[in-house]
Amino acid sequence: KQEVTQIPAALSVPEGENLVLNCSFTDSAIYNLQWFRQDPGKGLTSLLLIQSSQREQTSGRLNASLDKSSGRSTLYIAASQPGDSATYLCAVRRLGGGADGLTFGKGTHLIIQP
Amino acid sequence: DTAVSQTPKYLVTQMGNDKSIKCEQNLGHDTMYWYKQDSKKFLKIMFSYNNKELIINETVPNRFSPKSPDKAHLNLHINSLELGDSAVYFCASSQGPGNQPQHFGDGTRLSIL
Numbered sequence: 001k002q003e004v005t006q007i008p009a010a011l012s013v014p015e016g017e018n019l020v021l022n023c024s025f026t027d028s029a030i031y032n033l034q035w036f037r038q039d040p041g042k043g044l045t046s047l048l049l050i051q052s053s054q055r056e057q058t059s060g061r062l063n064a065s066l067d068k069s070s071g072r073s074t075l076y077i078a079a080s081q082p083g084d085s086a087t088y089l090c091a092v093r094r095l096g097g098g099a100d101g102l103t104f105g106k107g108t109h110l111i112i113q114p
Numbered sequence: 115d116t117a118v119s120q121t122p123k124y125l126v127t128q129m130g131n132d133k134s135i136k137c138e139q140n141l142g143h144d145t146m147y148w149y150k151q152d153s154k155k156f157l158k159i160m161f162s163y164n165n166k167e168l169i170i171n172e173t174v175p176n177r178f179s180p181k182s183p184d185k186a187h188l189n190l191h192i193n194s195l196e197l198g199d200s201a202v203y204f205c206a207s208s209q210g211p212g213n214q215p216q217h218f219g220d221g222t223r224l225s226i227l
Contacts, residue, residue: 031213043204043220051213087155093213100169101147101159101206102216 002027006090006105014113015082021075021108023090028068031093034102035064035075037086044089048075052095080112117141118219120205126225129197135190135222137205146188147206147216148180157204163188192224200226 003026013019023033032051036044048057048064050073056065063076077084087109091102118139127133139146145164151157161180162169168180177193192199205219 034215044218046215046217049215089157101149101162103159104157106154106156
């Protein structure tokens with residue numbers, strides 16, 4: 001059974017700092033790994049998707065890496081801004097036939113202090 | 115244009131009632147999903163559905179049933195609502211066998227009195 005763990009559960013840093021969010025998963029048989037952000041009372045916004053054959057993906061100030069063999073991913077946020085404050089969720093999609101959903105971690109609640 | 119839309123956004127109802135949440139996607143995707151986010155904000159898959167297959171998470175009570183009138187819609191029907199059903203329910207969709215991103219709706223907050 002796939003389990004996804006995110007560390008830390010919460011993080012508060014001053015504006016401008018670079019930071020790293022961690023995600024680990026127990027079963028390396030995955031299609032891909034997706035990072036989302038969720039703002040309070042809102043839905044999920046997809047940030048980055050890394051296929052199992054890829055090592056990293058970049059979008060603006062965000063960089064996500066994937067080490068499938070060790071079951072780890074990191075989300076790097078450069079030059080953090082108050083608008084980055086949100087809950088960040090990591091989710092993996094397992095290999096296998098048929099329609100199947102994502103397995104989520106419990107998220108990292110990020111606060112960027114102005 | 116909203117890619118994945120859910121209605122209603124909020125639903126407050128009494129224990130024991132039957133209710134439905136609607137979901138529509140205009141992305142042309144072939145697979146749709148329902149997720150439940152509990153009070154601790156933990157998201158768990160409930161159902162996955164495409165025109166070939168319905169996959170049900172084993173922890174979902176049979177009071178919950180997805181119904182798809184067409185490829186663009188996957189509605190969630192809930193019978194005999196219980197207090198523990200209070201949560202935010204998210205609909206999502208994706209295209210293809212599994213290597214494509216999932217797109218989420220804004221959620222429906224269900225509160226049981």
